[in-house]
Amino acid sequence: MAEGMCKSEEDEGPSAEEDSRAFNGVGLCKWFNVRMGFGFLSMTNREGVPLDEPVDVFVHQSKLHMEGFRSLKEGEAVEFTFKKSSKGLESQRVTGPGGAPCLGSERRPKGKKVQKRRSKGDRCYNCGALDHHAKECKLPPQPKKCHFCQSIDHMVANCPIKAQQSSPGSQGNPSPSKGDEKHSLSVPLPEISD
Numbered sequence: 001m002a003e004g005m006c007k008s009e010e011d012e013g014p015s016a017e018e019d020s021r022a023f024n025g026v027g028l029c030k031w032f033n034v035r036m037g038f039g040f041l042s043m044t045n046r047e048g049v050p051l052d053e054p055v056d057v058f059v060h061q062s063k064l065h066m067e068g069f070r071s072l073k074e075g076e077a078v079e080f081t082f083k084k085s086s087k088g089l090e091s092q093r094v095t096g097p098g099g100a101p102c103l104g105s106e107r108r109p110k111g112k113k114v115q116k117r118r119s120k121g122d123r124c125y126n127c128g129a130l131d132h133h134a135k136e137c138k139l140p141p142q143p144k145k146c147h148f149c150q151s152i153d154h155m156v157a158n159c160p161i162k163a164q165q166s167s168p169g170s171q172g173n174p175s176p177s178k179g180d181e182k183h184s185l186s187v188p189l190p191e192i193s194d
Contacts, residue, residue: 022081022092023047025057029072035109037061037070041078041091057082057089064094066101073105123147 025043032039038061042054057080064070072078072094080094096102123130126137128150145152148162156162 020083022083025080025082025091027054027057027078027080029059029074029076029078030054030056031074032059032072032105034071034105034107039072041080041094043080043082043089055089057091058087059091059094063091064102064104065096065099066104069104069108070102071105071107073103076103078102 024047025041026045027041027043030040030042039059041057041059043057044051044054046055059072059080061070063080064072077097078094079097079099081092082089083092084090094102122133124132124137125134125147126142127139128145129137143152144155146154146159147156148159151159154160
């Protein structure tokens with residue numbers, strides 16, 4: 001029985017040591033999801049020895065050596081250290097060739113805030129365009145105008161078109177003019193008999 005225990009300890013010893021040891025790899029980015037912040041590397045060289053078939057290594061954005069938004073471009077050349085884990089091979093530090101910072105993807109995730117802001121119709125306050133804000137506007141300062149109907153005669157607080165659309169009983173119909181108000185408000189009340 002002592003032989004069996006020693007044998008199993010010997011079997012577990014090297015693999016446990018191997019699991020904690022970091023290895024060096026070279027390869028390419030197989031794919032990377034910029035929104036989720038992870039992907040896989042395709043390792044073609046391990047510890048300086050070329051591999052017959054590429055091996056997948058998991059990569060998380062937190063392990064990328066670069067400034068700003070961290071991501072990888074599909075096919076980007078990388079060098080990395082990795083370890084074995086219960087889930088497979090996981091990268092520990094990922095750089096470009098020669099230890100240079102990673103290049104990264106030009107793609108950026110479409111955040112919920114940007115989509116909400118754009119869907120509400122945010123515009124440049126200077127020119128009214130939807131593709132930028134006033135601080136990024138290339139035009140000189142434009143005259144102030146209503147943000148609702150774009151008229152330069154009034155501001156949004158005094159917009160007659162917005163007032164017509166937002167009146168409670170109108171439901172898309174224009175609100176009555178001042179002469180018609182009297183007629184619309186004087187509705188005969190039903191008689192109550194005693």
